[in-house]
Amino acid sequence: MEEVRATKWQEAVRHLLAVCRPEQAEQLVRRHLASHPLDAAAHELLGLVLLNVPGREAEAQAVIREAIGLDPQQPDAHYFQSVTLLRSSQPFAALQAIDEALRLNPRNATYFGYKAVILNARRQPEPALQVADAGLAYNPGHLECLYQRIRALQALRRQEAATQTIGQLARWHPTSFLAHYLLGEEAERQGHTAAAASHLQEALRLHPHSTQAQQKLMPVLAQLGRAARQRGEAEAARAYFWQAWHLQPGNPDTQREIEQLAQHSYWLKRQLLRLDAWSEAVQHNLKKGKPRAFLQLYLVMVPLIAVFCLPLLLAMLYATVQWRLHPDVRLLRQHSRRATVGRVALEVGAGLLILGLMVAFRLWLDSVPEEVILLLLLLLAGVGGIWVRRERKKTSSPQPQ
Incomplete structure:
Protein backbone atom coordinates (compact mmCIF):
# COMPACT_ATOMS: atom_id res chain seq x y z
CA MET A 1 0.00 0.00 0.00
CA ALA A 203 3.99 25.56 -35.53
CA LEU A 204 3.35 29.00 -34.05
CA ARG A 205 -0.18 28.00 -33.13
CA LEU A 206 1.23 25.04 -31.21
CA HIS A 207 4.02 27.11 -29.65
CA PRO A 208 2.96 30.80 -29.81
CA HIS A 209 6.11 32.16 -28.11
CA SER A 210 8.67 30.48 -30.36
CA THR A 211 10.97 33.24 -31.60
CA GLN A 212 12.67 30.74 -33.89
CA ALA A 213 9.42 30.05 -35.76
CA GLN A 214 8.58 33.78 -35.88
CA GLN A 215 11.95 34.64 -37.42
CA LYS A 216 11.57 31.86 -39.97
CA LEU A 217 7.99 32.87 -40.88
CA MET A 218 8.69 36.61 -41.33
CA PRO A 219 10.63 36.43 -44.65
CA VAL A 220 8.24 33.75 -45.98
CA LEU A 221 5.24 36.04 -45.46
CA ALA A 222 7.12 38.97 -47.00
CA GLN A 223 7.96 36.87 -50.07
CA LEU A 224 4.33 35.78 -50.44
CA GLY A 225 3.20 39.39 -50.11
CA ARG A 226 5.56 40.62 -52.82
CA ALA A 227 4.52 37.80 -55.14
CA ALA A 228 0.82 38.61 -54.60
CA ARG A 229 1.47 42.30 -55.29
CA GLN A 230 3.23 41.48 -58.56
CA ARG A 231 0.22 39.38 -59.60
CA GLY A 232 -2.05 42.35 -58.87
CA GLU A 233 -3.68 40.70 -55.84
CA ALA A 234 -3.59 43.72 -53.55
CA GLU A 235 -5.84 42.31 -50.82
CA ALA A 236 -3.86 39.07 -50.53
CA ALA A 237 -0.58 41.03 -50.42
CA ARG A 238 -2.01 43.30 -47.73
CA ALA A 239 -3.04 40.27 -45.62
CA TYR A 240 0.45 38.73 -45.85
CA PHE A 241 2.21 41.97 -44.93
CA TRP A 242 -0.09 42.59 -41.95
CA GLN A 243 0.51 39.05 -40.69
CA ALA A 244 4.24 39.79 -40.81
CA TRP A 245 3.63 43.10 -39.01
CA HIS A 246 1.74 41.39 -36.17
CA LEU A 247 4.60 38.93 -35.77
CA GLN A 248 7.14 41.74 -35.41
CA PRO A 249 5.53 45.19 -34.95
CA GLY A 250 7.78 48.07 -35.97
CA ASN A 251 9.77 46.11 -38.55
CA PRO A 252 10.95 48.78 -41.07
CA ASP A 253 10.89 46.45 -44.09
CA THR A 254 7.31 45.37 -43.43
CA GLN A 255 6.27 48.98 -42.78
CA ARG A 256 7.77 50.05 -46.10
CA GLU A 257 5.92 47.27 -47.94
CA ILE A 258 2.58 48.23 -46.37
CA GLU A 259 3.12 51.92 -47.18
CA GLN A 260 4.00 51.14 -50.79
CA LEU A 261 0.92 48.97 -51.09
CA ALA A 262 -1.21 51.81 -49.70
CA GLN A 263 0.35 54.25 -52.14
CA HIS A 264 -0.45 51.98 -55.07
CA SER A 265 -4.11 51.97 -54.04
CA TYR A 266 -4.36 55.65 -55.08
CA TRP A 267 -4.62 56.20 -58.83
CA LEU A 268 -2.56 59.38 -58.99
CA LYS A 269 0.18 58.01 -56.73
CA ARG A 270 0.26 54.81 -58.78
CA GLN A 271 0.66 56.77 -62.00
CA LEU A 272 3.45 58.90 -60.56
CA LEU A 273 5.27 55.81 -59.32
CA ARG A 274 4.99 54.21 -62.75
CA LEU A 275 6.29 57.41 -64.32
CA ASP A 276 9.20 57.44 -61.88
CA ALA A 277 10.07 53.82 -62.66
CA TRP A 278 9.88 54.54 -66.38
CA SER A 279 12.15 57.58 -66.07
CA GLU A 280 14.74 55.43 -64.26
CA ALA A 281 14.63 52.93 -67.10
CA VAL A 282 15.08 55.76 -69.62
CA GLN A 283 18.10 57.08 -67.75
CA HIS A 284 19.57 53.60 -67.73
CA ASN A 285 19.13 53.36 -71.51
CA LEU A 286 20.63 56.83 -71.97
CA LYS A 287 23.79 55.67 -70.22
CA LYS A 288 23.96 52.83 -72.71
CA GLY A 289 23.67 55.30 -75.59
CA LYS A 290 20.41 53.99 -77.08
CA PRO A 291 18.91 56.55 -79.54
CA ARG A 292 15.35 55.56 -78.64
CA ALA A 293 15.99 56.67 -75.06
CA PHE A 294 16.29 60.33 -76.15
CA LEU A 295 12.78 60.23 -77.62
CA GLN A 296 11.50 58.51 -74.46
CA LEU A 297 13.15 61.15 -72.29
CA TYR A 298 11.36 63.88 -74.22
CA LEU A 299 8.06 62.10 -73.76
CA VAL A 300 8.69 61.78 -70.02
CA MET A 301 9.56 65.45 -69.59
CA VAL A 302 6.45 66.74 -71.38
CA PRO A 303 3.96 65.28 -68.87
CA LEU A 304 6.13 66.40 -65.95
CA ILE A 305 6.24 69.95 -67.26
CA ALA A 306 2.50 69.81 -67.89
CA VAL A 307 1.83 68.79 -64.30
CA PHE A 308 3.88 71.69 -62.94
CA CYS A 309 2.41 74.18 -65.42
CA LEU A 310 -1.24 73.22 -64.97
CA PRO A 311 -1.92 75.81 -62.22
CA LEU A 312 -0.26 78.56 -64.28
CA LEU A 313 -2.15 77.62 -67.46
CA LEU A 314 -5.44 77.54 -65.60
CA ALA A 315 -4.73 80.97 -64.11
CA MET A 316 -3.91 82.35 -67.59
CA LEU A 317 -7.11 80.87 -69.01
CA TYR A 318 -9.15 82.38 -66.17
CA ALA A 319 -7.52 85.80 -66.71
CA THR A 320 -8.26 85.65 -70.46
CA VAL A 321 -11.92 84.80 -69.95
CA GLN A 322 -12.30 87.42 -67.23
CA TRP A 323 -10.78 90.10 -69.48
CA ARG A 324 -12.99 89.17 -72.39
CA LEU A 325 -16.08 89.45 -70.19
CA HIS A 326 -15.10 92.84 -68.70
CA PRO A 327 -17.93 95.44 -69.28
CA ASP A 328 -15.65 97.92 -71.05
CA VAL A 329 -14.34 95.31 -73.43
CA ARG A 330 -17.84 94.11 -74.16
CA LEU A 331 -18.96 97.68 -74.95
CA LEU A 332 -16.03 98.20 -77.31
CA ARG A 333 -16.84 94.97 -79.14
CA GLN A 334 -20.62 95.29 -79.36
CA HIS A 335 -20.46 95.84 -83.09
CA SER A 336 -18.72 92.48 -83.58
CA ARG A 337 -20.34 90.46 -80.81
CA ARG A 338 -20.56 87.24 -82.76
CA ALA A 339 -16.92 87.42 -83.78
CA THR A 340 -15.93 88.11 -80.20
CA VAL A 341 -17.92 85.17 -78.84
CA GLY A 342 -16.50 82.91 -81.51
CA ARG A 343 -12.95 84.05 -80.81
CA VAL A 344 -13.37 83.53 -77.06
CA ALA A 345 -14.84 80.09 -77.64
CA LEU A 346 -11.98 79.25 -79.98
CA GLU A 347 -9.32 80.40 -77.51
CA VAL A 348 -10.97 78.63 -74.58
CA GLY A 349 -11.41 75.45 -76.62
CA ALA A 350 -7.79 75.52 -77.80
CA GLY A 351 -6.56 76.02 -74.25
CA LEU A 352 -8.72 73.19 -72.95
CA LEU A 353 -7.55 70.98 -75.78
CA ILE A 354 -3.91 71.65 -74.94
CA LEU A 355 -4.52 70.96 -71.27
CA GLY A 356 -6.42 67.77 -72.06
CA LEU A 357 -3.67 66.52 -74.30
CA MET A 358 -1.03 67.22 -71.70
CA VAL A 359 -2.95 65.46 -68.96
CA ALA A 360 -3.77 62.52 -71.24
CA PHE A 361 -0.12 62.02 -72.22
CA ARG A 362 0.55 60.18 -68.99
CA LEU A 363 -2.30 57.78 -69.67
CA TRP A 364 -1.28 57.21 -73.29
CA LEU A 365 2.40 56.63 -72.71
CA ASP A 366 1.97 52.99 -71.73
CA SER A 367 -0.16 52.04 -74.74
CA VAL A 368 0.56 54.52 -77.58
CA PRO A 369 3.90 54.32 -79.45
CA GLU A 370 6.29 57.21 -78.92
CA GLU A 371 6.24 58.06 -82.64
CA VAL A 372 2.47 58.69 -82.57
CA ILE A 373 2.74 60.95 -79.54
CA LEU A 374 5.61 62.86 -81.13
CA LEU A 375 3.57 63.35 -84.27
CA LEU A 376 0.66 64.73 -82.22
CA LEU A 377 2.99 67.12 -80.44
CA LEU A 378 4.47 68.36 -83.70
CA LEU A 379 0.97 68.82 -85.14
CA LEU A 380 -0.11 70.75 -82.06
CA ALA A 381 3.00 72.92 -82.23
CA GLY A 382 2.42 73.58 -85.94
CA VAL A 383 -1.21 74.62 -85.43
CA GLY A 384 -0.21 76.86 -82.55
CA GLY A 385 2.55 78.46 -84.61
CA ILE A 386 0.20 79.21 -87.53
CA TRP A 387 -2.38 80.73 -85.20
CA VAL A 388 0.23 82.94 -83.48
CA ARG A 389 1.59 84.11 -86.85
CA ARG A 390 -1.87 85.09 -88.08
CA GLU A 391 -2.54 87.04 -84.91
CA ARG A 392 0.75 88.93 -85.28
CA LYS A 393 -0.09 89.88 -88.86
CA LYS A 394 -3.45 91.24 -87.76
CA THR A 395 -1.97 93.36 -85.03
CA SER A 396 0.87 94.65 -87.21
CA SER A 397 -1.28 95.64 -90.23
CA PRO A 398 -1.69 99.52 -90.64
CA GLN A 399 -5.00 100.99 -89.56
CA PRO A 400 -6.96 103.01 -92.25
CA GLN A 401 -6.82 106.77 -91.91
Whole structure:
Protein backbone atom coordinates (compact mmCIF):
# COMPACT_ATOMS: atom_id res chain seq x y z
CA MET A 1 0.00 0.00 0.00
CA GLU A 2 2.89 2.35 0.78
CA GLU A 3 4.36 1.67 -2.69
CA VAL A 4 1.04 2.52 -4.36
CA ARG A 5 0.87 5.86 -2.52
CA ALA A 6 4.46 6.61 -3.53
CA THR A 7 3.68 5.96 -7.17
CA LYS A 8 0.65 8.25 -6.99
CA TRP A 9 2.56 11.25 -5.61
CA GLN A 10 5.29 10.79 -8.21
CA GLU A 11 2.66 10.70 -10.96
CA ALA A 12 1.15 13.87 -9.52
CA VAL A 13 4.55 15.61 -9.67
CA ARG A 14 5.10 14.56 -13.29
CA HIS A 15 1.58 15.71 -14.19
CA LEU A 16 2.25 19.15 -12.69
CA LEU A 17 5.45 19.38 -14.74
CA ALA A 18 3.55 18.37 -17.89
CA VAL A 19 1.06 21.24 -17.39
CA CYS A 20 3.94 23.72 -16.71
CA ARG A 21 3.38 24.17 -12.97
CA PRO A 22 6.87 23.47 -11.55
CA GLU A 23 6.35 25.59 -8.41
CA GLN A 24 3.49 23.40 -7.18
CA ALA A 25 5.44 20.27 -8.16
CA GLU A 26 8.38 21.47 -6.06
CA GLN A 27 6.14 22.03 -3.05
CA LEU A 28 4.77 18.50 -3.36
CA VAL A 29 8.27 16.95 -3.57
CA ARG A 30 9.61 18.95 -0.65
CA ARG A 31 6.65 17.91 1.50
CA HIS A 32 7.54 14.30 0.78
CA LEU A 33 11.24 14.91 1.49
CA ALA A 34 10.35 16.47 4.84
CA SER A 35 9.11 13.08 5.99
CA HIS A 36 11.51 10.96 3.85
CA PRO A 37 14.85 12.84 3.72
CA LEU A 38 16.82 9.80 2.49
CA ASP A 39 14.53 8.93 -0.41
CA ALA A 40 16.86 8.89 -3.46
CA ALA A 41 13.94 8.84 -5.91
CA ALA A 42 12.49 11.99 -4.28
CA HIS A 43 15.82 13.82 -4.62
CA GLU A 44 16.01 12.67 -8.23
CA LEU A 45 12.50 13.98 -8.92
CA LEU A 46 13.29 17.27 -7.18
CA GLY A 47 16.28 17.64 -9.50
CA LEU A 48 13.98 17.13 -12.48
CA VAL A 49 11.60 19.80 -11.13
CA LEU A 50 14.44 22.30 -10.65
CA LEU A 51 15.66 21.63 -14.20
CA ASN A 52 12.29 22.95 -15.41
CA VAL A 53 12.77 26.26 -13.55
CA PRO A 54 15.07 28.74 -15.40
CA GLY A 55 18.10 29.88 -13.45
CA ARG A 56 18.18 27.02 -10.94
CA GLU A 57 20.54 24.67 -12.77
CA ALA A 58 23.23 24.86 -10.06
CA GLU A 59 20.71 23.97 -7.35
CA ALA A 60 19.41 21.11 -9.51
CA GLN A 61 22.95 19.77 -9.98
CA ALA A 62 23.52 19.69 -6.21
CA VAL A 63 20.24 17.86 -5.58
CA ILE A 64 20.95 15.30 -8.33
CA ARG A 65 24.45 14.72 -6.98
CA GLU A 66 22.87 13.99 -3.59
CA ALA A 67 20.43 11.55 -5.25
CA ILE A 68 23.34 9.70 -6.91
CA GLY A 69 25.10 9.54 -3.57
CA LEU A 70 22.03 7.92 -2.00
CA ASP A 71 21.52 5.45 -4.89
CA PRO A 72 24.20 5.39 -7.64
CA GLN A 73 22.35 2.62 -9.54
CA GLN A 74 19.50 4.88 -10.66
CA PRO A 75 20.02 5.60 -14.42
CA ASP A 76 17.63 8.58 -14.49
CA ALA A 77 19.78 10.38 -11.91
CA HIS A 78 22.82 10.09 -14.19
CA TYR A 79 20.67 11.26 -17.13
CA PHE A 80 19.51 14.35 -15.20
CA GLN A 81 23.12 14.99 -14.17
CA SER A 82 24.14 14.88 -17.85
CA VAL A 83 21.49 17.51 -18.63
CA THR A 84 22.74 19.87 -15.91
CA LEU A 85 26.36 19.43 -17.01
CA LEU A 86 25.60 20.21 -20.65
CA ARG A 87 23.63 23.31 -19.64
CA SER A 88 26.64 24.48 -17.62
CA SER A 89 28.89 24.08 -20.70
CA GLN A 90 30.60 20.84 -19.63
CA PRO A 91 29.96 18.58 -22.65
CA PHE A 92 32.72 16.04 -21.87
CA ALA A 93 31.44 15.44 -18.32
CA ALA A 94 27.86 15.35 -19.67
CA LEU A 95 28.91 12.63 -22.13
CA GLN A 96 30.41 10.56 -19.30
CA ALA A 97 27.22 10.91 -17.24
CA ILE A 98 24.94 9.79 -20.09
CA ASP A 99 27.26 6.86 -20.83
CA GLU A 100 26.81 5.77 -17.20
CA ALA A 101 23.03 6.01 -17.60
CA LEU A 102 23.26 3.83 -20.75
CA ARG A 103 25.42 1.31 -18.91
CA LEU A 104 22.71 0.96 -16.29
CA ASN A 105 19.87 0.92 -18.85
CA PRO A 106 21.19 0.18 -22.35
CA ARG A 107 17.75 -0.05 -24.02
CA ASN A 108 16.43 3.41 -23.19
CA ALA A 109 15.89 5.49 -26.37
CA THR A 110 15.71 8.71 -24.35
CA TYR A 111 19.30 8.23 -23.20
CA PHE A 112 20.45 7.54 -26.76
CA GLY A 113 18.64 10.68 -27.92
CA TYR A 114 20.33 12.86 -25.33
CA LYS A 115 23.73 11.37 -26.12
CA ALA A 116 23.10 12.37 -29.75
CA VAL A 117 22.26 15.88 -28.49
CA ILE A 118 25.67 16.10 -26.80
CA LEU A 119 27.52 14.74 -29.84
CA ASN A 120 25.78 17.19 -32.20
CA ALA A 121 26.61 20.00 -29.78
CA ARG A 122 30.26 18.90 -29.97
CA ARG A 123 29.98 18.92 -33.81
CA GLN A 124 30.43 15.18 -34.19
CA PRO A 125 27.60 14.36 -36.63
CA GLU A 126 28.80 10.88 -37.64
CA PRO A 127 28.82 9.44 -34.06
CA ALA A 128 25.58 11.35 -33.36
CA LEU A 129 23.93 9.66 -36.34
CA GLN A 130 25.03 6.21 -35.12
CA VAL A 131 23.74 6.87 -31.59
CA ALA A 132 20.39 8.20 -32.88
CA ASP A 133 19.98 5.12 -35.09
CA ALA A 134 20.73 2.90 -32.06
CA GLY A 135 17.95 4.64 -30.10
CA LEU A 136 15.52 4.30 -33.01
CA ALA A 137 16.21 0.58 -33.11
CA TYR A 138 14.54 0.37 -29.67
CA ASN A 139 11.87 3.03 -30.32
CA PRO A 140 11.33 3.88 -34.04
CA GLY A 141 9.17 6.90 -33.26
CA HIS A 142 11.29 8.52 -30.54
CA LEU A 143 11.07 12.29 -31.13
CA GLU A 144 14.52 13.28 -29.87
CA CYS A 145 16.29 10.49 -31.76
CA LEU A 146 14.52 11.43 -35.00
CA TYR A 147 15.35 15.12 -34.57
CA GLN A 148 19.02 14.48 -33.74
CA ARG A 149 19.22 12.15 -36.74
CA ILE A 150 17.95 15.00 -38.94
CA ARG A 151 20.51 17.41 -37.49
CA ALA A 152 23.35 14.95 -38.03
CA LEU A 153 22.29 14.22 -41.63
CA GLN A 154 22.06 17.94 -42.41
CA ALA A 155 25.52 18.50 -40.95
CA LEU A 156 26.80 15.67 -43.16
CA ARG A 157 25.04 17.30 -46.18
CA ARG A 158 22.88 14.23 -46.75
CA GLN A 159 19.79 16.30 -47.49
CA GLU A 160 17.72 13.58 -49.15
CA ALA A 161 18.04 11.27 -46.13
CA ALA A 162 17.27 14.22 -43.82
CA THR A 163 14.10 14.97 -45.82
CA GLN A 164 12.97 11.36 -45.48
CA THR A 165 13.56 11.46 -41.73
CA ILE A 166 11.51 14.68 -41.47
CA GLY A 167 8.66 12.80 -43.13
CA GLN A 168 9.03 9.99 -40.61
CA LEU A 169 8.96 12.45 -37.71
CA ALA A 170 5.82 14.11 -39.12
CA ARG A 171 4.08 10.71 -39.45
CA TRP A 172 4.94 9.69 -35.88
CA HIS A 173 4.16 13.12 -34.38
CA PRO A 174 1.64 14.95 -36.64
CA THR A 175 0.67 17.44 -33.93
CA SER A 176 4.20 18.26 -32.81
CA PHE A 177 5.58 21.80 -33.03
CA LEU A 178 8.92 20.39 -34.14
CA ALA A 179 7.32 18.39 -36.98
CA HIS A 180 5.58 21.44 -38.46
CA TYR A 181 8.63 23.64 -38.01
CA LEU A 182 10.86 21.16 -39.85
CA LEU A 183 8.25 20.67 -42.58
CA GLY A 184 8.05 24.45 -43.04
CA GLU A 185 11.82 24.75 -43.16
CA GLU A 186 12.04 21.97 -45.75
CA ALA A 187 9.23 23.43 -47.86
CA GLU A 188 10.99 26.82 -47.89
CA ARG A 189 14.23 25.14 -48.98
CA GLN A 190 12.41 23.48 -51.88
CA GLY A 191 10.78 26.77 -52.93
CA HIS A 192 7.22 25.88 -51.82
CA THR A 193 6.57 29.18 -50.08
CA ALA A 194 2.84 28.77 -49.46
CA ALA A 195 3.31 25.32 -47.88
CA ALA A 196 6.17 26.68 -45.77
CA ALA A 197 3.97 29.49 -44.46
CA SER A 198 1.17 27.03 -43.63
CA HIS A 199 3.43 24.71 -41.63
CA LEU A 200 5.20 27.56 -39.83
CA GLN A 201 1.87 29.15 -38.88
CA GLU A 202 0.71 25.81 -37.46
CA ALA A 203 3.99 25.56 -35.53
CA LEU A 204 3.35 29.00 -34.05
CA ARG A 205 -0.18 28.00 -33.13
CA LEU A 206 1.23 25.04 -31.21
CA HIS A 207 4.02 27.11 -29.65
CA PRO A 208 2.96 30.80 -29.81
CA HIS A 209 6.11 32.16 -28.11
CA SER A 210 8.67 30.48 -30.36
CA THR A 211 10.97 33.24 -31.60
CA GLN A 212 12.67 30.74 -33.89
CA ALA A 213 9.42 30.05 -35.76
CA GLN A 214 8.58 33.78 -35.88
CA GLN A 215 11.95 34.64 -37.42
CA LYS A 216 11.57 31.86 -39.97
CA LEU A 217 7.99 32.87 -40.88
CA MET A 218 8.69 36.61 -41.33
CA PRO A 219 10.63 36.43 -44.65
CA VAL A 220 8.24 33.75 -45.98
CA LEU A 221 5.24 36.04 -45.46
CA ALA A 222 7.12 38.97 -47.00
CA GLN A 223 7.96 36.87 -50.07
CA LEU A 224 4.33 35.78 -50.44
CA GLY A 225 3.20 39.39 -50.11
CA ARG A 226 5.56 40.62 -52.82
CA ALA A 227 4.52 37.80 -55.14
CA ALA A 228 0.82 38.61 -54.60
CA ARG A 229 1.47 42.30 -55.29
CA GLN A 230 3.23 41.48 -58.56
CA ARG A 231 0.22 39.38 -59.60
CA GLY A 232 -2.05 42.35 -58.87
CA GLU A 233 -3.68 40.70 -55.84
CA ALA A 234 -3.59 43.72 -53.55
CA GLU A 235 -5.84 42.31 -50.82
CA ALA A 236 -3.86 39.07 -50.53
CA ALA A 237 -0.58 41.03 -50.42
CA ARG A 238 -2.01 43.30 -47.73
CA ALA A 239 -3.04 40.27 -45.62
CA TYR A 240 0.45 38.73 -45.85
CA PHE A 241 2.21 41.97 -44.93
CA TRP A 242 -0.09 42.59 -41.95
CA GLN A 243 0.51 39.05 -40.69
CA ALA A 244 4.24 39.79 -40.81
CA TRP A 245 3.63 43.10 -39.01
CA HIS A 246 1.74 41.39 -36.17
CA LEU A 247 4.60 38.93 -35.77
CA GLN A 248 7.14 41.74 -35.41
CA PRO A 249 5.53 45.19 -34.95
CA GLY A 250 7.78 48.07 -35.97
CA ASN A 251 9.77 46.11 -38.55
CA PRO A 252 10.95 48.78 -41.07
CA ASP A 253 10.89 46.45 -44.09
CA THR A 254 7.31 45.37 -43.43
CA GLN A 255 6.27 48.98 -42.78
CA ARG A 256 7.77 50.05 -46.10
CA GLU A 257 5.92 47.27 -47.94
CA ILE A 258 2.58 48.23 -46.37
CA GLU A 259 3.12 51.92 -47.18
CA GLN A 260 4.00 51.14 -50.79
CA LEU A 261 0.92 48.97 -51.09
CA ALA A 262 -1.21 51.81 -49.70
CA GLN A 263 0.35 54.25 -52.14
CA HIS A 264 -0.45 51.98 -55.07
CA SER A 265 -4.11 51.97 -54.04
CA TYR A 266 -4.36 55.65 -55.08
CA TRP A 267 -4.62 56.20 -58.83
CA LEU A 268 -2.56 59.38 -58.99
CA LYS A 269 0.18 58.01 -56.73
CA ARG A 270 0.26 54.81 -58.78
CA GLN A 271 0.66 56.77 -62.00
CA LEU A 272 3.45 58.90 -60.56
CA LEU A 273 5.27 55.81 -59.32
CA ARG A 274 4.99 54.21 -62.75
CA LEU A 275 6.29 57.41 -64.32
CA ASP A 276 9.20 57.44 -61.88
CA ALA A 277 10.07 53.82 -62.66
CA TRP A 278 9.88 54.54 -66.38
CA SER A 279 12.15 57.58 -66.07
CA GLU A 280 14.74 55.43 -64.26
CA ALA A 281 14.63 52.93 -67.10
CA VAL A 282 15.08 55.76 -69.62
CA GLN A 283 18.10 57.08 -67.75
CA HIS A 284 19.57 53.60 -67.73
CA ASN A 285 19.13 53.36 -71.51
CA LEU A 286 20.63 56.83 -71.97
CA LYS A 287 23.79 55.67 -70.22
CA LYS A 288 23.96 52.83 -72.71
CA GLY A 289 23.67 55.30 -75.59
CA LYS A 290 20.41 53.99 -77.08
CA PRO A 291 18.91 56.55 -79.54
CA ARG A 292 15.35 55.56 -78.64
CA ALA A 293 15.99 56.67 -75.06
CA PHE A 294 16.29 60.33 -76.15
CA LEU A 295 12.78 60.23 -77.62
CA GLN A 296 11.50 58.51 -74.46
CA LEU A 297 13.15 61.15 -72.29
CA TYR A 298 11.36 63.88 -74.22
CA LEU A 299 8.06 62.10 -73.76
CA VAL A 300 8.69 61.78 -70.02
CA MET A 301 9.56 65.45 -69.59
CA VAL A 302 6.45 66.74 -71.38
CA PRO A 303 3.96 65.28 -68.87
CA LEU A 304 6.13 66.40 -65.95
CA ILE A 305 6.24 69.95 -67.26
CA ALA A 306 2.50 69.81 -67.89
CA VAL A 307 1.83 68.79 -64.30
CA PHE A 308 3.88 71.69 -62.94
CA CYS A 309 2.41 74.18 -65.42
CA LEU A 310 -1.24 73.22 -64.97
CA PRO A 311 -1.92 75.81 -62.22
CA LEU A 312 -0.26 78.56 -64.28
CA LEU A 313 -2.15 77.62 -67.46
CA LEU A 314 -5.44 77.54 -65.60
CA ALA A 315 -4.73 80.97 -64.11
CA MET A 316 -3.91 82.35 -67.59
CA LEU A 317 -7.11 80.87 -69.01
CA TYR A 318 -9.15 82.38 -66.17
CA ALA A 319 -7.52 85.80 -66.71
CA THR A 320 -8.26 85.65 -70.46
CA VAL A 321 -11.92 84.80 -69.95
CA GLN A 322 -12.30 87.42 -67.23
CA TRP A 323 -10.78 90.10 -69.48
CA ARG A 324 -12.99 89.17 -72.39
CA LEU A 325 -16.08 89.45 -70.19
CA HIS A 326 -15.10 92.84 -68.70
CA PRO A 327 -17.93 95.44 -69.28
CA ASP A 328 -15.65 97.92 -71.05
CA VAL A 329 -14.34 95.31 -73.43
CA ARG A 330 -17.84 94.11 -74.16
CA LEU A 331 -18.96 97.68 -74.95
CA LEU A 332 -16.03 98.20 -77.31
CA ARG A 333 -16.84 94.97 -79.14
CA GLN A 334 -20.62 95.29 -79.36
CA HIS A 335 -20.46 95.84 -83.09
CA SER A 336 -18.72 92.48 -83.58
CA ARG A 337 -20.34 90.46 -80.81
CA ARG A 338 -20.56 87.24 -82.76
CA ALA A 339 -16.92 87.42 -83.78
CA THR A 340 -15.93 88.11 -80.20
CA VAL A 341 -17.92 85.17 -78.84
CA GLY A 342 -16.50 82.91 -81.51
CA ARG A 343 -12.95 84.05 -80.81
CA VAL A 344 -13.37 83.53 -77.06
CA ALA A 345 -14.84 80.09 -77.64
CA LEU A 346 -11.98 79.25 -79.98
CA GLU A 347 -9.32 80.40 -77.51
CA VAL A 348 -10.97 78.63 -74.58
CA GLY A 349 -11.41 75.45 -76.62
CA ALA A 350 -7.79 75.52 -77.80
CA GLY A 351 -6.56 76.02 -74.25
CA LEU A 352 -8.72 73.19 -72.95
CA LEU A 353 -7.55 70.98 -75.78
CA ILE A 354 -3.91 71.65 -74.94
CA LEU A 355 -4.52 70.96 -71.27
CA GLY A 356 -6.42 67.77 -72.06
CA LEU A 357 -3.67 66.52 -74.30
CA MET A 358 -1.03 67.22 -71.70
CA VAL A 359 -2.95 65.46 -68.96
CA ALA A 360 -3.77 62.52 -71.24
CA PHE A 361 -0.12 62.02 -72.22
CA ARG A 362 0.55 60.18 -68.99
CA LEU A 363 -2.30 57.78 -69.67
CA TRP A 364 -1.28 57.21 -73.29
CA LEU A 365 2.40 56.63 -72.71
CA ASP A 366 1.97 52.99 -71.73
CA SER A 367 -0.16 52.04 -74.74
CA VAL A 368 0.56 54.52 -77.58
CA PRO A 369 3.90 54.32 -79.45
CA GLU A 370 6.29 57.21 -78.92
CA GLU A 371 6.24 58.06 -82.64
CA VAL A 372 2.47 58.69 -82.57
CA ILE A 373 2.74 60.95 -79.54
CA LEU A 374 5.61 62.86 -81.13
CA LEU A 375 3.57 63.35 -84.27
CA LEU A 376 0.66 64.73 -82.22
CA LEU A 377 2.99 67.12 -80.44
CA LEU A 378 4.47 68.36 -83.70
CA LEU A 379 0.97 68.82 -85.14
CA LEU A 380 -0.11 70.75 -82.06
CA ALA A 381 3.00 72.92 -82.23
CA GLY A 382 2.42 73.58 -85.94
CA VAL A 383 -1.21 74.62 -85.43
CA GLY A 384 -0.21 76.86 -82.55
CA GLY A 385 2.55 78.46 -84.61
CA ILE A 386 0.20 79.21 -87.53
CA TRP A 387 -2.38 80.73 -85.20
CA VAL A 388 0.23 82.94 -83.48
CA ARG A 389 1.59 84.11 -86.85
CA ARG A 390 -1.87 85.09 -88.08
CA GLU A 391 -2.54 87.04 -84.91
CA ARG A 392 0.75 88.93 -85.28
CA LYS A 393 -0.09 89.88 -88.86
CA LYS A 394 -3.45 91.24 -87.76
CA THR A 395 -1.97 93.36 -85.03
CA SER A 396 0.87 94.65 -87.21
CA SER A 397 -1.28 95.64 -90.23
CA PRO A 398 -1.69 99.52 -90.64
CA GLN A 399 -5.00 100.99 -89.56
CA PRO A 400 -6.96 103.01 -92.25
CA GLN A 401 -6.82 106.77 -91.91
